[in-house]
Amino acid sequence: MTRSIPRGRAIGAALAAVAVAATAVACSTESPSTEAGGTYSIWDPYPQFTDDSDWVRLLKGCGTSAGVTVDRTGYDTTDLTNKALLAAQQGNSPDVLIIDNPVISTLAEAGTLTTTDETNLDVSAMEPNLLGAGQSGGKTYGVPIGANTLALYYNKDLLTEAGVDITTVTDWPSLTAALVKVKAAGKKGITFSAIGTEEGSFQFLPWFWGAGAQLTALDAPPAVAALTLWSDWLAAGHAPNSVINNTQTTSWQEFASGDYAFSENGTWQLANAAKLDFEYGIIPVPARTGGTAPAPTGGEFISIPVQRDTGRYATSQQLVTCLTSGDNLLTTDTTLSYIAPVAAVQEQQVAANAELKVWVDAVKAAKGRTGDDLGTRYPRISEPLWTAVQSALSGAQTPQEALSAAQQAAVSATS
Amino acid sequence: MGIDVTRTPRAATVGETGGAASTAPPAHRRRRHPSGSRWAAWAFLAPVAGYLVAFYAYPLYRNVELSLREYTVRSFVQGGAPFAGLDNYRAVLSAPTFPSALLNTLVFTAASLVFQFAIGLLLALFFHRHFPLSRTLRALFLVPWLLPLIVSASTWSWLLNSEAGVVNAALALVGVEPVNWLTSPRWSLVSVIIANIWIGIPFNLVVLYSGLQAIPRPLYEAAELDGAGGWQRFRWITWPLLRPVSAITLLLGLVYTLKVFDLIWIMTRGGPTDSSTTLATWSYRLGFGNLLPEFGSGAAVGNLLILLAVAAGGLYLGFERRQRLS
Numbered sequence: 197m198t199r200s201i202p203r204g205r206a207i208g209a210a211l212a213a214v215a216v217a218a219t220a221v222a223c224s225t226e227s228p229s230t231e232a233g234g235t236y237s238i239w240d241p242y243p244q245f246t247d248d249s250d251w252v253r254l255l256k257g258c259g260t261s262a263g264v265t266v267d268r269t270g271y272d273t274t275d276l277t278n279k280a281l282l283a284a285q286q287g288n289s290p291d292v293l294i295i296d297n298p299v300i301s302t303l304a305e306a307g308t309l310t311t312t313d314e315t316n317l318d319v320s321a322m323e324p325n326l327l328g329a330g331q332s333g334g335k336t337y338g339v340p341i342g343a344n345t346l347a348l349y350y351n352k353d354l355l356t357e358a359g360v361d362i363t364t365v366t367d368w369p370s371l372t373a374a375l376v377k378v379k380a381a382g383k384k385g386i387t388f389s390a391i392g393t394e395e396g397s398f399q400f401l402p403w404f405w406g407a408g409a410q411l412t413a414l415d416a417p418p419a420v421a422a423l424t425l426w427s428d429w430l431a432a433g434h435a436p437n438s439v440i441n442n443t444q445t446t447s448w449q450e451f452a453s454g455d456y457a458f459s460e461n462g463t464w465q466l467a468n469a470a471k472l473d474f475e476y477g478i479i480p481v482p483a484r485t486g487g488t489a490p491a492p493t494g495g496e497f498i499s500i501p502v503q504r505d506t507g508r509y510a511t512s513q514q515l516v517t518c519l520t521s522g523d524n525l526l527t528t529d530t531t532l533s534y535i536a537p538v539a540a541v542q543e544q545q546v547a548a549n550a551e552l553k554v555w556v557d558a559v560k561a562a563k564g565r566t567g568d569d570l571g572t573r574y575p576r577i578s579e580p581l582w583t584a585v586q587s588a589l590s591g592a593q594t595p596q597e598a599l600s601a602a603q604q605a606a607v608s609a610t611s
Numbered sequence: 612m613g614i615d616v617t618r619t620p621r622a623a624t625v626g627e628t629g630g631a632a633s634t635a636p637p638a639h640r641r642r643r644h645p646s647g648s649r650w651a652a653w654a655f656l657a658p659v660a661g662y663l664v665a666f667y668a669y670p671l672y673r674n675v676e677l678s679l680r681e682y683t684v685r686s687f688v689q690g691g692a693p694f695a696g697l698d699n700y701r702a703v704l705s706a707p708t709f710p711s712a713l714l715n716t717l718v719f720t721a722a723s724l725v726f727q728f729a730i731g732l733l734l735a736l737f738f739h740r741h742f743p744l745s746r747t748l749r750a751l752f753l754v755p756w757l758l759p760l761i762v763s764a765s766t767w768s769w770l771l772n773s774e775a776g777v778v779n780a781a782l783a784l785v786g787v788e789p790v791n792w793l794t795s796p797r798w799s800l801v802s803v804i805i806a807n808i809w810i811g812i813p814f815n816l817v818v819l820y821s822g823l824q825a826i827p828r829p830l831y832e833a834a835e836l837d838g839a840g841g842w843q844r845f846r847w848i849t850w851p852l853l854r855p856v857s858a859i860t861l862l863l864g865l866v867y868t869l870k871v872f873d874l875i876w877i878m879t880r881g882g883p884t885d886s887s888t889t890l891a892t893w894s895y896r897l898g899f900g901n902l903l904p905e906f907g908s909g910a911a912v913g914n915l916l917i918l919l920a921v922a923a924g925g926l927y928l929g930f931e932r933r934q935r936l937s
Contacts, residue, residue, distance in 0.1 A: 284688045305684050437794050578902070592796045
């Protein structure tokens with residue numbers, strides 16, 4: 197401070213600093229992809245795929261055949277919802293958005309997605325139970341790119357050791373009987389994820405729906421039966437207490453340790469399952485009285501966000517059609533380890549890999565969380581539901597008390 | 612505050628002389644001088660001021676605005692959210708989560724501060740005595756602070772895992788029943804507090820240690836000559852002379868602890884059933900933790916948290932003024 201600086205230079209430096217700041221602002225306000233025919237932006241929730249992956253190559257290829265350049269960005273799934281909402285608010289949504297299916301109703305509610313009628317997307321080939329998650333008020337807001345869902349992985353070696361015949365496991369009592377045998381053999385029963393987020397609701401729903409419960413009546417007897425099944429497993433030591441904090445990844449790690457007989461997990465673990473150092477098998481989640489329980493569908497939808505320049509929709513439509521038709525859909529779903537949303541492609545998948553049969557069946561029985569015309573009411577129901585699961589499993593409340601409280605919270609949140 | 616008081620009269624004098632001497636030629640030249648450098652000063656200030664406005668003032672303003680309007684996802688995107696006055700605050704204050712979140716925040720903050728400070732002070736006194744390897748050991752104590760929070764929080768949740776955690780394994784060795792650290796409503800808050808204390812100790816250690824070094828050695832020597840024992844030297848020299856440093860350590864710790872979010876979110880997600888939910892995690896859950904965001908209520912909780920921090924800052928300023936006056 198005591199040394200004098202030549203004034204001219206000081207002002208110059210200050211102005212330079214201001215200029216740099218100003219350019220930075222100018223750059224950030226520039227909206228991406230406004231040139232016609234030039235670049236089309238695609239956002240997806242698959243940051244694990246780099247530019248040299250099959251997935252990105254497929255995207256670029258579709259761009260080339262539509263005569264445009266594709267600018268693709270991969271975001272973390274949970275991050276993408278907020279990013280998409282903010283982009284819509286700023287008026288610079290991507291041309292094509294690939295997003296987790298329960299988010300579709302939220303984005304549609306916000307008025308940020310076009311309907312398939314507006315953009316002439318053909319969804320007639322899609323399985324109705326998968327398409328349901330993207331429908332709201334009789335309109336369809338996107339095309340399912342592929343589906344995954346939940347089933348029970350089991351440790352063959354461990355079950356043989358414990359003397360359990362897996363073919364006898366067809367309903368809740370036979371599953372619990374198997375768990376009792378496993379425990380008697382000194383091993384651990386089943387692991388799942390009951391964490392206090394959407395993931396927890398996702399994992400609980402196959403049991404909830406498998407008992408015949410409805411999301412509009414959380415405190416009905418079937419719902420209580422489902423939660424009692426889980427809390428009894430914890431109380432009897434058939435399921436570890438750590439499920440209350442397990443994500444699906446940590447619950448898989450428990451299963452991979454080889455100590456657990458069963459793990460409720462999804463299609464996306466198939467690649468990891470191949471690396472297990474024991475033999476594994478997969479059965480659908482059994483319903484209370486037998487048969488396959490409807491599991492919630494996971495997986496993404498491809499949608500076309502609303503643009504100021506509606507002339508862009510034609511090319512976006514070409515891109516979406518390219519990604520969801522014929523061989524490309526097979527490539528996409530093989531890359532993502534998903535089950536195709538189209539019956540014909542499902543058959544191709546099973547023909548190529550017979551192991552996928554159980555998943556195709558599970559996906560056929562699955563239903564969308566935001567379906568049954570719940571739409572944006574689903575998130576308001578799901579939060580009380582996972583809270584009730586946590587409350588009952590941690591012993592804070594009985595299943596009946598917890599679900600009654602949940603029903604009250606859901607009713608007041610959705611009314 | 613003290614500096615301001617001394618500077619104001621001087622600034623006033625400069626202004627007066629400038630104004631009075633404006634007719635005299637030599638003073639005239641002198642007057643152009645400061646105005647030119649004032650230009651430069653403003654130019655230098657502009658980037659910082661712009662930065663502060665863009666990254667502090669505007670977000671804060673937006674947050675207040677968010678909390679005063681009834682935002683749905685639709686109005687967030689399309690605009691036109693109706694003004695709701697204090698409705699969001701009313702809803703938040705009457706929510707069943709509020710009392711437990713507030714209580715948890717207070718318990719979390721108070722317990723963290725007390726233990727961080729006490730253990731940090733003990734360690735600082737310990738290292739102040741300079742013994743072989745004390746520098747190395749002190750450096751090792753900094754590790755918790757240097758680790759990214761995601762790493763330390765994940766490590767803690769593995770340690771405290773009910774099934775496979777090291778802590779329960781150690782308890783089993785001494786014949787104690789396993790504790791569901793993260794998954795029982797009784798223990799989850801305790802667990803996140805323990806982890807947070809561990810993370811905060813290095814900060815307290817470093818600041819208090821440098822405070823101790825600023826205390827002149829001759830005072831201790833004189834006290835020793837007068838026959839003061841270890842405790843008396845601490846009570847009558849260290850403690851009073853360390854008080855300003857202690858106050859700022861506690862204030863910074865308080866502000867930091869109030870807003871702790873990542874640690875709790877990674878370890879327990881605020882659960883089970885709100886048992887470790889603080890205002891910070893609740894605000895996040897409202898705004899981003901659900902498929903259908905509630906920006907209005909989330910912002911309202913965030914603002915309440917800011918008010919708490921500002922109140923703490925006010926307490927500190929009051930404390931400092933009293934110190935100065937006495």
